[in-house]
Structure formats: structure tokens, C-alpha cells
Amino acid sequence: MAARGSGGSGDRVAIIGGGVTGALCAVRLAERGFRVTALEQAHIGNGSSSRSAAGIRTQWSVAETIRGLRYAEWWYGQLHEALHTPLEQRQPVIRRNGYLFLYEDPERVELVRRTQVAAAWALGQANVARQQAEGAQVETLTPADVAQRWPWLDADRLIGAAWGPDDGFLHPHVIYGEGFRRARELGVEVLTETAALGAQTTGDRITTLETTRGPLAVDWVVNATNAWAPRVSQRLGGMPLPVAPMKRYLYHFEPTQPIMSAADWERLPMVIFGMGPGRGVHARPDGPLLLVGGASAAEPEPDFSDADQDAIGDGFNHAVGIENAAYDLLAQLVDFSPALANCGGVKATTCGFYAMSPDGSPLIGRDARLANLVHAVGFSGHGVMHAPVTARLVEALLAGDARDGAVPLPEQFGVIHLDAFDPARDFSAAHAESAVL
Ligand SMILES: Cc1cc2nc3c(=O)[nH]c(=O)nc-3n(C[C@H](O)[C@H](O)[C@H](O)COP(=O)(O)OP(=O)(O)OC[C@H]3O[C@@H](n4cnc5c(N)ncnc54)[C@H](O)[C@@H]3O)c2cc1C
Known part of the structure; x- marks a missing residue:
């Protein structure tokens, strides 16, 4: 089975997980010219994305989350333009x-x-x-x-x-539905009923993802499986993830x-x-x-x-x-x-x-053991609202956009320092998010 896509940078990326995170990462990476295959073990929306209260707010305590959510509230306001949704199928996304x-x-x-x-x-x-x-x-x-x-x-x-x-609530089915529609339009291969089972590695890199449909040659793997993330990381030979x-x-x-x-x-x-x-x-x-x-x-x-x-x-x-x-x-x-x-x-x-992390903030960043495995997991009850900024961070990690560890957002929103979400960070209470519900 070969990954296919639209060219550009040409790197082959497998995204594991068919929720809001996988959907928006797939679009971003395809737009940047990565050749993306998205894998979902069941059907699109099988996980928490279809079970959420779907609130969105900038009222957080960690500066990176406040900044990221300002960006996300703006992005969701123009989701249909960003995803080129046909006019006749545009449904409300944010209230x-x-x-x-x-x-x-x-x-x-x-x-x-x-x-x-x-x-x-x-x-x-x-x-x-x-x-x-x-x-x-x-x-x-x-x-x-x-x-x-x-x-x-x-x-x-x-x-x-x-x-x-400016806060409110979202319609997640529109986010992952239109996200994967646009991803397909951009050449992403979306494989449902397809589970990631394991990985073949050379040195500290995954070369092949083992799936229930056979092997998939990869340059990058994105773990977007949230509550399933620790077991997926373990199967791939990645780091233990403190996600409960x-x-x-x-x-x-x-x-x-x-x-x-x-x-x-x-x-x-x-x-x-x-x-x-x-x-x-x-x-x-x-x-x-x-x-x-x-x-x-x-x-x-x-x-x-x-x-x-x-x-x-x-x-x-x-x-x-x-x-x-x-x-x-x-x-x-x-x-x-x-x-x-x-x-x-x-x-x-x-x-x-909920996929709870010890400090209530997500884990978005490179695996500590495998250099080409990126986690975007552990959203602790706010993964739907966070998905636009998650996708931007994953894009930056793969495309090398970060400067001195900071990822630029559109100018009015500033930058996100990757340290805040590093999967290997110090999870001590000193940095804990105090506004998790
Ligand atoms: C009751 C409740 C209320 C919530 N309220 C809010 C809220 O108000 N606001 C908010 O922003 N968030 C809220 N959340 C959290 C939010 O729903 C999640 O953080 C978000 O949906 C995570 O999206 P995701 O795409 O990362 O993961 P998911 O939607 O869980 O998708 C992960 C996918 O990975 C797939 N998968 C797993 N293992 C494999 C494998 N080996 N191979 C292939 N595929 C695999 C699963 O089938 C699943 O579809 C709530 C959650 C719950 C349960």
C-alpha cells in the first residue's frame, strides 16, 4: 500500500486518528505539500469528537492556551472559507x-x-x-x-x-466532516476501518507503519488518537505518554x-x-x-x-x-x-x-524516542476547541516553521512556544492549567 498525495515537500505522513485533530492536521499538512494518509480504526468521529460538550473559550490560565484559543475562535469563524466548503453545504460551526x-x-x-x-x-x-x-x-x-x-x-x-x-460552542461533526472532505479534495487518502498496529524502525526513525491493511512506508507519523494515545505510542515503540x-x-x-x-x-x-x-x-x-x-x-x-x-x-x-x-x-x-x-x-x-494529562494541558510535540513520531494528544477536555491551533503546531513541527522553539500564528495572535506542550515536559503543578472543568 503506498501513500499518495499532491507533491510539494513530498514527505509521506501517516496521521492516526479520525477525529477533529486528525481532520485539521490532514488539511494543514496536505496544503503544505505533504503526502498524507489518514488512518481511522473504525469510522470518522468514532472517538471523543462526537461525544463532546464542544465548548470553546479563551478563559484559561496557561498563556499559550489563551493565545491558541484566541486564534482558534478566529479560525472557527472562517472555517468554511479555510476549508472551501461548497456554499450549499455550509452549516453553522460556532455559536x-x-x-x-x-x-x-x-x-x-x-x-x-x-x-x-x-x-x-x-x-x-x-x-x-x-x-x-x-x-x-x-x-x-x-x-x-x-x-x-x-x-x-x-x-x-x-x-x-x-x-x-466571544466564547461559545462548536458543532464538531461539521469540523471533522468538512475537514476530511477538504483533506480528500487535497489528495489525502482517508482509510477508515484501518488500525495502526505497530512500526518498523531504523535507528530512531519509523520507516514503515504496520496497519490492518498492510505496511505503509512513512517519513512521519502523527499520533492523533487522544485517549488511545498511550497504547498507540507503545505499539509504535514511542515514549510512555502520561495520558489517562x-x-x-x-x-x-x-x-x-x-x-x-x-x-x-x-x-x-x-x-x-x-x-x-x-x-x-x-x-x-x-x-x-x-x-x-x-x-x-x-x-x-x-x-x-x-x-x-x-x-x-x-x-x-x-x-x-x-x-x-x-x-x-x-x-x-x-x-x-x-x-x-x-x-x-x-x-x-x-x-x-477525557484524555487527561497530569497538568491539564495537551501533549503536542516530538516523541522523546522516535524522531519522526509527533504526538497531538492528551487534550484533557478541550481538544475540539484546540484543534485549529493543534493543527498549526503539527504543521510547524513537520515543516520546520518554529523559530527558537516558537511557532508563529497570524500576527495578531503572536507565537506559541512549543515547550508549553512538549510531551516530555516537567508536569509539575507549578505549570498546571487551573481552568480545566
Ligand atoms: C463528555 C465530554 C465533554 C467534552 N467537552 C469538551 C468541550 O466542551 N470542549 C472541547 O473542546 N472538548 C471537549 N471534550 C474533549 C474533546 O471531545 C476531545 O478532546 C477531542 O474530541 C479530541 O479529539 P481527537 O481528534 O484528538 O480525538 P478523538 O476524537 O478521540 O479521535 C481519536 C480517534 O483515534 C482512533 N484510533 C485510536 N486508536 C487507533 C489506531 N490504533 N489506529 C487508527 N485509529 C485509531 C479512534 O477510533 C478515534 O476515532 C469533551 C469530551 C467529552 C468526553
Whole structure:
């Protein structure tokens, strides 16, 4: 089996993984003249890309992520132009309803939580200052501002909020659907039902990728398998990757008694109902329903199967009693908006895997053992929003665009220092992303 493509630099690249990351990397690399083959073990969108809450925000704490997400928000706004989508099939990609982080007033919570709640607000304000310094459209709001804009929220409970009006949510199926369509148009061979099994190496380079369809000669391999990434790296002879597949649940809440007009519902932002320990439940509209997510106790599942992605664990199915995670999340919501929490009920439970890294930032960079293996994995719950900048970084790594370790973005967004995402970096808490939900 031979890789084919459009010429240019002519290097043969195999991209493993048929999600948003693989799709946008395939387009970028094909545009630069690489001869790309994309492999997906099942079907396009088999992984987390089709199971995501799909939020997008610049409200992060790591400077490279804030900068990258400013770029991504811009890029998603012109996805169809970038991907040359035929006019008649252009569907919405991004909805800029905003992201609203609510912070509790330490004076209004139980004594035992007071210190944590105060620390969360201090960190929230420091993050806003950092985001503003990076040029992100983010501001702090007073409880009175919140009450005026979103009267269904109990603003008396708050000390303040962080508001990003350019943030919002994405439509992932359009991203990977149009991404792979454009990739094919550019000459990329997209092989579904094709798994990467192993690699033949010479010295520190992969020469041949072993796949379920036979050997594939390569100059580069991109590991875009996110939650599967550690086992794929191991099979290829690459470095151990500290990426933990962690099950995450989403609940569809159906309002039965409307508490706002249909137009206000349509404009609802993604709201994060408190930060810090025991908080972090978030919700946003999904048509007439509300999509509710949040952290829940889960153990890493390093050997998960494809089917496990949809397996709902004991204690997580909304339909089985009220002693389950769905109602734990709703209980958090009640504290901030009894009107919202009590206006309907949970109708569906879905799930998928976060690929958690130790510091909450992705691993994008060269393998420490194999010089021509590049990882773009470990997105820790923000891989859909990150995909445009991920693809730019992978392109830069293969094409040699980085200067002194920095990858230029379009001028208004600055540069991304590759160190921040190096798969072999120091994962100590000092550099940890503090705004992972
Ligand atoms: C409940 C939930 C909520 C989320 N919310 C958000 C959010 O609000 N915003 C956000 O940006 N992100 C969110 N995420 C995270 C986001 O979905 C992921 O980070 C993103 O989809 C990763 O995309 P990917 O293309 O890197 O990986 P995936 O979409 O997981 O694709 C990896 C692909 O690799 C394939 N593969 C694996 N092994 C092999 C092999 N050996 N050979 C060939 N193919 C292989 C798999 O079949 C899979 O299709 C959420 C995730 C979940 C589960």
C-alpha cells in the first residue's frame, strides 16, 4: 500500500486518528505539500469528537492556551472559507453565546468551604487579568451585572463572575466532516476501518507503519488518537505518554416549565456554576434542552474498548434512582438557580473519555524516542476547541516553521512556544492549567 498525495515537500505522513485533530492536521499538512494518509480504526468521529460538550473559550490560565484559543475562535469563524466548503453545504460551526464563570461569595457559603471559595475567586480574577493581557475579550462582572443580564440566576450568592462574550460552542461533526472532505479534495487518502498496529524502525526513525491493511512506508507519523494515545505510542515503540482515559458524562435536561423566553434560551451562554472543589458543573443550551456536565468520581480506564465509550457506569445513569451523578450535578445547580434546576428533569445520559494529562494541558510535540513520531494528544477536555491551533503546531513541527522553539500564528495572535506542550515536559503543578472543568 503506498501513500499518495499532491507533491510539494513530498514527505509521506501517516496521521492516526479520525477525529477533529486528525481532520485539521490532514488539511494543514496536505496544503503544505505533504503526502498524507489518514488512518481511522473504525469510522470518522468514532472517538471523543462526537461525544463532546464542544465548548470553546479563551478563559484559561496557561498563556499559550489563551493565545491558541484566541486564534482558534478566529479560525472557527472562517472555517468554511479555510476549508472551501461548497456554499450549499455550509452549516453553522460556532455559536458565540459566551462563557460565564460564576464565583460564590465566601461570606455566603458554609464555614468549611469559605477558604476554598475565596481562593477560587482570587484565582479567577488573576486568570481574567492574564487573559486580558493576552488580548482576550474577557471581563469581570459584579453580582448586580449578573442579576440584570440573567435574572434567573441567584446573584445574591455571588461575589462576581468572569464573562467572555466571544466564547461559545462548536458543532464538531461539521469540523471533522468538512475537514476530511477538504483533506480528500487535497489528495489525502482517508482509510477508515484501518488500525495502526505497530512500526518498523531504523535507528530512531519509523520507516514503515504496520496497519490492518498492510505496511505503509512513512517519513512521519502523527499520533492523533487522544485517549488511545498511550497504547498507540507503545505499539509504535514511542515514549510512555502520561495520558489517562477518564470517563465523563453529559446529561440532557428537559425544561417542562419555561423560565425565560425562547429567544433568551437560545442566547444562553455556557454557565459554570462555581469553581473550586465540589463545583464546576456547567450547562448550555442544546436546542430546547440543556446540556449539563461536570466532574464526577471516575478511575482511569487505560484498556477501554470502543464500546466502553458509551458504557454508563453504576451511579451515573439518570434513569436509575436519584442517587446518581446526574442529581449530584443538579444539586450544585440548585444552589445558583433554583428556578432553572427545578424547571424540568434529566432525559438522557451520554458519555465519552477525557484524555487527561497530569497538568491539564495537551501533549503536542516530538516523541522523546522516535524522531519522526509527533504526538497531538492528551487534550484533557478541550481538544475540539484546540484543534485549529493543534493543527498549526503539527504543521510547524513537520515543516520546520518554529523559530527558537516558537511557532508563529497570524500576527495578531503572536507565537506559541512549543515547550508549553512538549510531551516530555516537567508536569509539575507549578505549570498546571487551573481552568480545566
Ligand atoms: C463528555 C465530554 C465533554 C467534552 N467537552 C469538551 C468541550 O466542551 N470542549 C472541547 O473542546 N472538548 C471537549 N471534550 C474533549 C474533546 O471531545 C476531545 O478532546 C477531542 O474530541 C479530541 O479529539 P481527537 O481528534 O484528538 O480525538 P478523538 O476524537 O478521540 O479521535 C481519536 C480517534 O483515534 C482512533 N484510533 C485510536 N486508536 C487507533 C489506531 N490504533 N489506529 C487508527 N485509529 C485509531 C479512534 O477510533 C478515534 O476515532 C469533551 C469530551 C467529552 C468526553
